[in-house]
Amino acid sequence: MNQPILTRDLYVPAIDAWIDPGTPKKRAIITHGHADHARSGHGAVLATPETIAIMKTRYGEDCAGRFEALRFGEALRIGEALVSLHPAGHILGSAQVRIEVEGQRALVTGDYKRLPDRTAEAYEPVECDLLVTEATFGLPVFQHPKPQDEIARLLKSVADQPGRCHLVGCYALGKAQRVIALLRDAGWDQPIYLHGAMIRLCELYEELGVSLGELIPATGMPKAAMAGQIVIAPPSAIRDVWSRRFPDPVVCQASGWMSIKQRARQALVELPLVISDHCDWGELNQSIMESGAGTVWVTHGREDALVYWCKKQGLEAEPLTLPGLDDDGGEGGE
């Protein structure tokens, strides 16, 4: 084989396409709808139908020249290459991209998680020769607790402090819907109040078959009525002027970073909820081993530790530095 199956900037020569490119390209394969993976302005986009729906909702119908939907489990032959998408479990529609050329198999995970989540298609392990994995939580200090236990802590805090309003900081795409679903599954049947930035995407999830219960815009509610209630808002809003409309708010944040108390303190979070949409350290290790890959490229996060670990397992491994990604960015950049 003269040309590699995949280059280090996630370009696939056999089909002349980029995976999650940071700048507009002629052809792009998009793993999922978060802004650091899905951008507007590509000539053609190949993605799951759900991801395409999310991109159109966020960026408009004409955010790419044309869209091609590929369902999970279907394979698309383009010249020498076979392309397929497999559930990544990260958010609704999120996919791992599998490319096969002349018997060589590469897999780009995008962002992924393995814990069950009814707002995203369940993660599916895929075998490959070259694995490109994210490492958002690629340090052994990240051992995510059960999300149900974290939601129980939130509900206990709500019950213990009936005069206060709980503001839960969540990214608008994925995290918000997952937290709402977890609350519903834990038996919280009161209306859940939403910051304006959440509304469109929650509606889209409902349209795509994810039931979220009664949701009400938080803006415009009388202050006193919000005591004992739960509001979902973007992290930037929960400590902003916007939050002053609620009675004595308890600032909560749902994120994998919240396991580090010093981080929670810096962010002035009073109730950290360790709910992550990424694999923790153990799950990253497990996924790498299960893939059977002999070569691992590590990106998006704390690459050093995961590369070191892979080498200790006897695997070839190197970090990828993809342009436009800060080493300490938010969860999934979202």
Added chain:
Amino acid sequence: MKRFADLLELLALTSSRTRKIAALAQYFAEVPDPDRGLALAVLTGEMDIRNVKPALLKETVLAEVDETLFALSYDYVGDLGETIALIWPHHGAADLPRLSAVVALLNETSKAELPRVIGGLLTQAAIHERWALVKLATGALRIGVSARLAKTALAEMSGVDLQAIEEVWHGIKPPYAELFAWLEGKTERPEIDHNARFHPLMLSNPIEEHDFERLDPRDFAAEWKWDGIRVQLVLGRDGVSMFSRTGDDIAASFPDVVEAAMGRAVLDGELLVGHDFEAKSFNDLQQRLNRKVASARQMSELPGFVRVYDMLFDGDEDIRAFGWEERRARLEAWFGKNPQTRLDLSEVLPFDSWEDVARLRRQGADEHGHEGVMLKLRTAPYVPGRPKGFWFKWKRDPNVVDAVLMYAQRGHGKRSSYYSDYTFGAWRGNEIVPIGKAYFGFTDEELKQLDKWIRANTIGSFGPVREVKKELVFEVAFDSAQRSGRHKSGIALRFPRISRIRWDKPAHEAARIEDVEAFVG
């Protein structure tokens, strides 16, 4: 232990002082002895689990976790205790026993057995209990709770005056059963030998430019600000104690001072070293402070003495409610009756106007290296804490130099994700050589800007250290410069801090090493 872990977590994450006090008061009211007293000891820094040190915890963890992965994790998390709590790879299901049982277990286990016992506790604990366990074991809380806040909660809970609690504090020991009994009205106030213990110190505020307009110089007395360490000498019935400002008794390190002291009193002053009451540099004092037991040679080369400036008890009489002027008169009379060889009186400086004081301050700094002057309200009583308007410190202007940022490293604790430790340097020929390191002197907002600048201008990384483009100039304030082998430049600044960030200044206009050498003296 779960209740204690919940309390620590709440204290760490609540920024509201009122809410912290309420949570502490509730804990002390609801949790039984001796657990609450032990918790109080942890919060006030009085808990010492002798055999458990951070190194032992680290060793326990490194038996289970790869060393490189641990180092990368520690660099990322920024707090050793939290790193250990988060990285421990084994999980059990049971809750930890109550706080007093955990403390007893840690205290009674032999050194050889400790790693196994600690490992067992870490496995047994839920993650946030692990965090509390490590905090408890190492004593390094860093959760934004001061001993004073804990005592304020005791006052809140009981209605007893905070000052009354402070007064008995140094005479009682964990788990403080007699304290709680008194606070709950079940017994009388604990009996303390009232002058054989530490009395909380009175502290000063820095003077501001505009203060001079409203203050009348005739109401104030001036003294030199000495460059030693603040001590409280308790010349009691059963011996002499010498407390540091945090209440540690350091008498054992200075037998030359305490054995020579005559009379009965509680005195406030500055511990210095030197012959015939000629104070040597702080560096010289440091050599004695570093030693638990002083050698005969040290005591003859660097004899200690205390320069006294205030009196809290005259004999057994509490005179703290008297004004400064009256206490000073008592102090002078006491020196007249009790001749001393290792104590002398701090002189009162005569002046008529604030301009006079400004001149004295400059002269004192230039000719004698004094740190500045203290201004004391003549009518002020001796009040523990930092009361407003009574004592002012007017420090000499610091030396400043414009230096270039060279390297940055992530901070620890609250700043763990920020590049907040800075190494800076001066020009030697065409290269820049390091002259010091500073990690404070900027606002939170400036820290964010610096962090951003550093991330955008990194040209190399060495482990946790980032090398940056030599383009950003800091105005660095410092107390003095010394020869030192620690830096390539051969010079180190004492007590450097960032006084301004000179975003505007081009790096080539920064100081040359010759400019810095001029400060060595």
